[in-house]
Amino acid sequence: MPNPPAVPAALLHLLLPIEARESVSGDLLEEYREARIPALGQRRANLWYWRQVGGIWLRTYWWFVVPVILVLVVHDIFNTFRAPSGASYLDGLPPLALAPLSPLVGIGFFGLAGAYGSWRTRRWAGGFVAALGTFFVVWLFMAVWWNATLYPFAQVQQSNTYWIQAWQWSTHRAHPSSFFGFNPDTPDETFLRWIFWDNLGGLFFLGIAMLTASAVCGGIGSTIGLITTRWRSAAIHKS
């Protein structure tokens, strides 16, 4: 009998709580073999299986993804739409008002996803997958967001002092930096081309930073979640 792709099948086992692991994976396997393979063929049935597992992940952990996305989007908006002087509208706000926009909030949510995931699945790896999945969905969203807003935001940025100075500094430096010998900045580079490469570089470095944060905080959160689960089970057994 045909089998679904190994990666989503393994992810599914890490996503589901112990009481649902056998029945839900069995239901998907039955649907895959009995209905999807005959109707769609192996390749499209595999895609269907991937979508089902992705959907299960998203339904469980969307509420960790949304706050991180909100923090990043709000940051991007305030970074783009600046005062005519170039100053950010966030400057001068009290620390308490700025606290929800702190990168620590995003990092905290990776840890929370890890803790919740391991508590729910009673497996450390369940929490780790939750945290890494949160990173992946957020990063994918930001890739789409930055591409979709590149042109409209550039129309605003190219008339703002802050961004004009940043562009000129970047493209007219005496000793431009390069990344493994590659330097996309040139003196005659248009603003739009410069902001495109800036976005791409930002996406790359944001990805590395978030991946590291999700792995570390997700690991810590997963450990906390697992310990909490075992304490709770021990307390229930005692009573």
Added chain:
Amino acid sequence: MADILGSFEQAVLLAILRLDDGAYGRAILNEVAARLERDIASGAVQATLERLERKGLVRSALGRGTPIRDGRARRFYTVLAEGLHELNEARTTHDTIWRGFVRPLKARG
């Protein structure tokens, strides 16, 4: 006023009632998809079943697996008395809201 069951929750509960002894995850999913005439994600049905069980409207128990699912157990669902009560309440509310109107509705003028 107590929360009224959502339309998807009603669809899932009615599917369980319709399937009777055969109401396990995949069968419920296919029944709901057939009634709503659209593809339904397995996660949506699973999340709804978990929520209904937490609310005390359904009960579940593991049953025998089959070779096509590599022997993995199936989880069968039963609607409890509270679930029946909620379904009846939802239907009464629906009928009350629609009272005085003839279906299908038509635009005036």
